[in-house]
Amino acid sequence: MDRHIKIVATIGPATQEEDQIRKLVHSGAKIFRLNFSHGDKEFFSERVKIIRKLEEETGYTLTILQDLSGPKVRTSDVGKGTLDINKGDEVMLGTSAMADKGGDAFICLDMPELIEVIKEGDSVALSDGMLRFTAIKRENEHLVRLRAINSGIAPPRKGIAFPGKVTPLDAMTEKDKEDLAFGMGLGVDCVALSYVQTADDLKVLKAEMDKLGRRLPIITKLETTAAIDNLDSILDETDGVMVARGDLGLEMNLAELPATQKRIIRACNKRGMPVIVATQMLLSMVKTPMATRAETTDVANAILDGADCIMLSEETAIGSYPYEAVDFMRTIAYEIEQFYFEQQDEVALHPGDLEHPATYLAYAAAMLAGKTDAKGLVCHSTSGATARILSSCRPKQSVYALTSDSIARHFCNLSWGVIPGAPDTSLSNHQERAEEFVKNHPAFEQGDTIIIAAGQPDPNKDATKTQTNVVKLFVK
Numbered sequence: 001m002d003r004h005i006k007i008v009a010t011i012g013p014a015t016q017e018e019d020q021i022r023k024l025v026h027s028g029a030k031i032f033r034l035n036f037s038h039g040d041k042e043f044f045s046e047r048v049k050i051i052r053k054l055e056e057e058t059g060y061t062l063t064i065l066q067d068l069s070g071p072k073v074r075t076s077d078v079g080k081g082t083l084d085i086n087k088g089d090e091v092m093l094g095t096s097a098m099a100d101k102g103g104d105a106f107i108c109l110d111m112p113e114l115i116e117v118i119k120e121g122d123s124v125a126l127s128d129g130m131l132r133f134t135a136i137k138r139e140n141e142h143l144v145r146l147r148a149i150n151s152g153i154a155p156p157r158k159g160i161a162f163p164g165k166v167t168p169l170d171a172m173t174e175k176d177k178e179d180l181a182f183g184m185g186l187g188v189d190c191v192a193l194s195y196v197q198t199a200d201d202l203k204v205l206k207a208e209m210d211k212l213g214r215r216l217p218i219i220t221k222l223e224t225t226a227a228i229d230n231l232d233s234i235l236d237e238t239d240g241v242m243v244a245r246g247d248l249g250l251e252m253n254l255a256e257l258p259a260t261q262k263r264i265i266r267a268c269n270k271r272g273m274p275v276i277v278a279t280q281m282l283l284s285m286v287k288t289p290m291a292t293r294a295e296t297t298d299v300a301n302a303i304l305d306g307a308d309c310i311m312l313s314e315e316t317a318i319g320s321y322p323y324e325a326v327d328f329m330r331t332i333a334y335e336i337e338q339f340y341f342e343q344q345d346e347v348a349l350h351p352g353d354l355e356h357p358a359t360y361l362a363y364a365a366a367m368l369a370g371k372t373d374a375k376g377l378v379c380h381s382t383s384g385a386t387a388r389i390l391s392s393c394r395p396k397q398s399v400y401a402l403t404s405d406s407i408a409r410h411f412c413n414l415s416w417g418v419i420p421g422a423p424d425t426s427l428s429n430h431q432e433r434a435e436e437f438v439k440n441h442p443a444f445e446q447g448d449t450i451i452i453a454a455g456q457p458d459p460n461k462d463a464t465k466t467q468t469n470v471v472k473l474f475v476k
Helices: 018-027 041-058 096-102 174-186 199-211 225-229 231-237 245-251 254-270 293-305 322-343 357-372 385-392 406-412 430-440
Strands: 006-010 029-035 063-067 083-085 090-094 106-108 123-126 131-140 143-148 152-154 190-193 218-222 240-244 275-278 309-312 376-380 399-402 418-421 449-454 470-475
Touching: 006 322, 018 029, 018 041, 018 322, 029 041, 029 309, 041 174, 063 174, 063 406, 090 096, 090 131, 096 106, 096 143, 131 152, 174 190, 174 199, 190 199, 199 218, 199 231, 218 225, 218 231, 225 231, 231 254, 240 245, 240 254, 245 254, 245 275, 254 275, 254 293, 293 309, 293 322, 309 322, 357 376, 357 385, 357 449, 357 470, 376 385, 376 430, 385 399, 385 418, 399 430, 406 418, 430 449, 430 470
Parallel strands: 006 029, 006 309, 029 063, 063 190, 090 106, 190 218, 218 240, 240 275, 275 309, 376 399, 376 449, 399 418
Antiparallel strands: 083 152, 090 143, 123 131, 131 143, 449 470
16 A cells, blocks of 8 residues: 655755665655755755756655745843753843843843733743743833743743744745745745744735746745634635644643644645644654654654644754654554554545535545545646645545646645656647556556546636546546
8 A cells, every 4th residue: 555644854964965865765755845944055956956866866756845944033142141040030031232231130132023012921932942931020112021930041042932922023034035036946846934923924925926936835834823823814825734833832832732733734634735744753763763652653643633744854854863764654654544544434525625516526536436446546637736635535545646737746745645747748638648647657557447537628718727527437
């Protein structure tokens, strides 16, 4: 059985050479994240060249995800050194101009627009949430008194967050705009936007893409409670979602995170929208060759929740066992997907999904594949929408998605169970293209049953707007 879950591998110092990335591909990674918070233009340019070379060499569709940095908020160094904080201690948080008034116990944040919106009772998290405070008094416009909730250390230049607070920061910085232009010039396939709070943040990104002459699919990183509050409107604007559990876990009580993850995935599944689950999935494998039992269960549960992709960050970027981590994810996927299909009597169907005839036909194709025990599903579409609908039905069979649009083809790679491919464009008929693909593909043998779903253009209508209108049971 083919593994349906998709594995996203972050490229970094541990996996930057051609042979190393080749090993990741053969271990099971087909989507590669370039984290623009780390690395320079030369690094990213060389990695894109390598991935495109391997794509041609292996015949796999390899998708490059550009992850923009966003407005990462860090404290500054004003010579106070690392502070030792005990539970109940009071410290000052303010701009560098307030350093003298802040005393020895002073944390500098040179972002006055953030200091200005902190109110008494607000939470402040430092050092990836390891040290937490409550704001107890505003001393002046740019100086706030905090009380420590727990003990720890507060070194300079550390990330700082304001859980539950809507901040005045734009999701897209000037650096992000420059990086976007550079990445699109390199030929990345999709773009992840960090620290999204509202749908307007996505409109800004789309406007920047329009300036550059084309649109790429957008993956919204859900990292703030504001984004969760605005989830429906954000899903209306985005193409896919990443459940970025690291920063999201700072924004809420950790006990709330598992249910929030499930709600996000369910909302995306209902829309046929790819969803990535990220952060600390196999974190122990950064340093050890074995994952923990909790990590193994976490990966399995993300798959059962309905994730399309599961992502490795430090594990492949800086870890000592990057290929083992990818391979172990594949093994977990094999076991848990068998269990999933044992429990599944019918293909998935979400309420309200059948309002459009094309959606109903895609669902009917997935149901027909299950009833006939077909070897696979083959669909031909321009935008890849049919493939995503079929994917959301979670059929046991792989979905072979044919599209001549390179952007659509690479984005289809993020959807559960979808294997993208390029059709024979010498044939104008979409159904004939699909049948020709089946005839020539080594995965299908003589006598195999394959379900074909295609949008057959009407010569009297705009071919670019054609939707699924043919479902065929085809025997090779």
